[in-house]
Amino acid sequence: MEGLFHSAVSVFVFDNSKNNNLLMLQRRSSKKYHSSLLWTNTSCSHPKKNESVLKAAHRCLIEEMGFDCFLEKKFCFSYHESFSNGLIENELDHVFVGNYSYPPVINTKEVDNWKWMSLKKLIEDVNISPNSYTIWLKIIIKNYLTKLNIK
Numbered sequence: 001m002e003g004l005f006h007s008a009v010s011v012f013v014f015d016n017s018k019n020n021n022l023l024m025l026q027r028r029s030s031k032k033y034h035s036s037l038l039w040t041n042t043s044c045s046h047p048k049k050n051e052s053v054l055k056a057a058h059r060c061l062i063e064e065m066g067f068d069c070f071l072e073k074k075f076c077f078s079y080h081e082s083f084s085n086g087l088i089e090n091e092l093d094h095v096f097v098g099n100y101s102y103p104p105v106i107n108t109k110e111v112d113n114w115k116w117m118s119l120k121k122l123i124e125d126v127n128i129s130p131n132s133y134t135i136w137l138k139i140i141i142k143n144y145l146t147k148l149n150i151k
Helices: 053-065 119-128 135-141
Strands: 004-014 020-026 043-045 071-082 087-100 111-118
Touching: 004 053, 004 135, 020 053, 020 119, 043 053, 053 071, 053 087, 053 111, 071 135, 087 135, 111 119, 119 135
Parallel strands: 004 087
Antiparallel strands: 004 020, 004 043, 020 111, 071 087
């Protein structure tokens, strides 16, 4: 089964209120059709028909985490991955970064749990427990971390 090439959005929200650059992570719901119960970036989705990637990024942040904030597009990358359930992701992922300093109000249909984590700890944990994280987050951590341009 060949996956069709399509757009996706990945949102990274940081709490830099104390200048510690903590990243808000979510653990995907057990009801997700792939990568369920894996930790990933703050929110991620696919644009709907005729929806811009920026609007999709804001929509998924609101739908999954219960808040919105200013988002800046940082970069795009593509990846192709086959999953154990036979699904294939063939995506052009548009990556956005924002700042927010409060706990989210998660949508439990989309998100199982959430936490703040420093990038240093995240990099260490991805290396120690790679099977706990989504493929796209691991790709971003490994190849594109400097492009997030965290201030």
